Amino acid sequence: MPSGEKEHRGWSYLIIGLLLVAIWHLFAVLLNSIALPTPIAVFYAFISGIKNDLLTHLFISAIRVGYGIALALSLAVPLGLVSYKNRTDKFVAPLIYLLYPFPHIVLLPLIILLFGIGDLSKIILITIIVFFQILVTTRDAARNLSTNYIYSLLSLGASEKDIYRHVIFPASLPKILTAMRISIGTAIAVLFFVESFATTKGLGYLIMDAWSRMDYPDLYAAIVAMALLGFCLYVVLEKVEHKVCAWVYA
Amino acid sequence: MIESKGISKVYPDGTEALREVSFDISEGESCSVIGPSGCGKTTLLFILSGILKPTSGKALIEGKEVVSPSKEVALILQDYGLFPWKTVYENVSLGLELRSKPLQGLRGRRVEPHTGKKERREIVSSLLQDLGLKGFENHYPKQLSGGMQQRIGFARALALNPRILLMDEPLSSLDALTRETLQNFLLNLWKNNGVTMVLVTHNIEEAVFLGRKIVVLSSRPGSVVKTIENHKVGDVNYRNTEDFFEKCRAVRRSIEGGAT
Ligand SMILES: Nc1ncnc2c1ncn2[C@@H]1O[C@H](COP(=O)(O)OP(=O)(O)OP(=O)(O)O)[C@@H](O)[C@H]1O
Numbered sequence: 458m459p460s461g462e463k464e465h466r467g468w469s470y471l472i473i474g475l476l477l478v479a480i481w482h483l484f485a486v487l488l489n490s491i492a493l494p495t496p497i498a499v500f501y502a503f504i505s506g507i508k509n510d511l512l513t514h515l516f517i518s519a520i521r522v523g524y525g526i527a528l529a530l531s532l533a534v535p536l537g538l539v540s541y542k543n544r545t546d547k548f549v550a551p552l553i554y555l556l557y558p559f560p561h562i563v564l565l566p567l568i569i570l571l572f573g574i575g576d577l578s579k580i581i582l583i584t585i586i587v588f589f590q591i592l593v594t595t596r597d598a599a600r601n602l603s604t605n606y607i608y609s610l611l612s613l614g615a616s617e618k619d620i621y622r623h624v625i626f627p628a629s630l631p632k633i634l635t636a637m638r639i640s641i642g643t644a645i646a647v648l649f650f651v652e653s654f655a656t657t658k659g660l661g662y663l664i665m666d667a668w669s670r671m672d673y674p675d676l677y678a679a680i681v682a683m684a685l686l687g688f689c690l691y692v693v694l695e696k697v698e699h700k701v702c703a704w705v706y707a
Numbered sequence: 708m709i710e711s712k713g714i715s716k717v718y719p720d721g722t723e724a725l726r727e728v729s730f731d732i733s734e735g736e737s738c739s740v741i742g743p744s745g746c747g748k749t750t751l752l753f754i755l756s757g758i759l760k761p762t763s764g765k766a767l768i769e770g771k772e773v774v775s776p777s778k779e780v781a782l783i784l785q786d787y788g789l790f791p792w793k794t795v796y797e798n799v800s801l802g803l804e805l806r807s808k809p810l811q812g813l814r815g816r817r818v819e820p821h822t823g824k825k826e827r828r829e830i831v832s833s834l835l836q837d838l839g840l841k842g843f844e845n846h847y848p849k850q851l852s853g854g855m856q857q858r859i860g861f862a863r864a865l866a867l868n869p870r871i872l873l874m875d876e877p878l879s880s881l882d883a884l885t886r887e888t889l890q891n892f893l894l895n896l897w898k899n900n901g902v903t904m905v906l907v908t909h910n911i912e913e914a915v916f917l918g919r920k921i922v923v924l925s926s927r928p929g930s931v932v933k934t935i936e937n938h939k940v941g942d943v944n945y946r947n948t949e950d951f952f953e954k955c956r957a958v959r960r961s962i963e964g965g966a967t
């Protein structure tokens with residue numbers, strides 16, 4: 458990408474950001490309802506939230522999402538990669554067909570029954586949902602790989618293990634990282650769901666609490682914090698992707 | 708010595724690619740394999756290199772049946788077989804990295820097992836230098852031209868210092884000029900290093916310029932139409948002689964006879 462274009466894109470982010478805030482402001486003024494405070498009001502609520510304990514809740518939510526995604530990743534990626542072989546896919550494919558279309562979120566009561574109402578249950582539900590998103594993508598990536606790459610590696614004297622290290626994993630990595638970026642949105646939606654009851658910590662709790670108090674600036678401040686969490690994860694992942702998949706962007 | 712003994716290949720989906728292909732290539736010889744598109748040339752090379760198993764018949768190298776890729780053999784694939792996620796340097800050194808047993812290094816240098824990085828670096832750098840790729844070590848294949856990618860493919864194979872070099876249409880996507888240069892390069896490689904070469908090609912002139920023996924395959928399922936001896940091979944100027952053109956005509960006649 459020419460450097461001039463990059464500079465240009467920095468500006469475009471700023472412009473779009475300001476535009477969105479302006480639209481928000483416009484709506485808030487037009488609606489003139491306490492249910493939609495102006496960006497300025499929310500900004501002040503956010504600052505006073507930071508002085509209070511907003512950051513602690515943000516941190517707790519970040520840990521839950523972080524663990525959930527990390528756990529899902531470490532289970533789904535190996536399983537997806539080994540399904541490049543028909544022998545393994547024989548078992549993985551039915552697993553996906555039978556379990557993926559199923560709405561995993563309804564498992565919550567069962568998970569709470571098994572693992573209690575603490576952090577573990579919250580993390581497990583996030584893990585299950587993100588697991589399938591990453592598994593489906595990783596398996597597709599591994600299975601659609603051109604056999605020529607594998608032949609090419611075999612001709613150099615590679616063993617089975619080398620195939621994963623030098624072909625299957627690096628070739629699937631861009632797709633895995635894209636799947637992860639997509640699953641951030643899902644993970645945070647699930648986070649809100651599991652934090653919205655039976656807990657007194659996390660951004661989901663803050664949102665529900667502010668809502669019940671009809672404190673809309675506080676409510677939106679917590680939403681902004683949640684959006685920031687997603688934004689940061691997204692940016693980190695994109696940076697990682699540019700670093701470890703440099704060949705895609707070269 | 709490479710022997711193909713009645714090799715037949717039927718793919719799992721029922722496609723019959725090769726039927727009873729037999730020929731042999733003695734040590735240090737160069738052999739061109741020519742035949743129409745889709746006649747099973749790539750399949751044949753995969754079998755000779757131990758990547759695919761024949762349905763019946765067998766491939767022998769030095770009298771031993773080929774069952775898996777051998778350390779003596781390097782294969783250059785049709786589309787170069789480079790890994791887009793590895794840099795030029797990583798692509799070229801990968802084979803050396805994967806083969807850990809002692810190898811006779813390029814130009815007599817020895818590569819000891821597990822000596823690893825330093826010697827690999829030397830071998831790869833001097834090869835990249837020889838092939839005009841110096842300065843591109845950290846580029847990715849897609850950043851280079853087709854001709855350069857082709858040369859990376861050569862460098863990767865030659866880094867293994869193979870006694871047998873199998874090549875699948877290595878020059879087919881190059882322009883005429885680059886192509887001639889690389890043909891001369893291959894001719895010299897064969898003359899000076901004593902490697903046994905098998906060159907699969909679509910191109911009659913290339914087959915005649917580089918193959919002391921020319922195996923003509925029929926259209927699918929590929930079987931040997933004719934094996935043509937071509938003793939005059941070995942000189943760069945061969946391609947301008949009357950003998951050369953006569954040989955080309957002979958090869959063309961066999962191909963037309965075999966194509967149905
Ligand atoms: N994995 C496979 N499964 C089924 N059929 C295959 C497979 N690979 C190749 N074939 C078929 O076998 C035949 C021979 O293929 P091959 O690639 O060996 O031909 P080729 O002579 O190298 O062709 P080209 O000159 O176009 O490279 C073709 O009809 C091809 O479609």
Ligand SMILES: [Mg+2]
Pocket residue numbers: 748749750785875
């Ligand atoms: Mg081919």
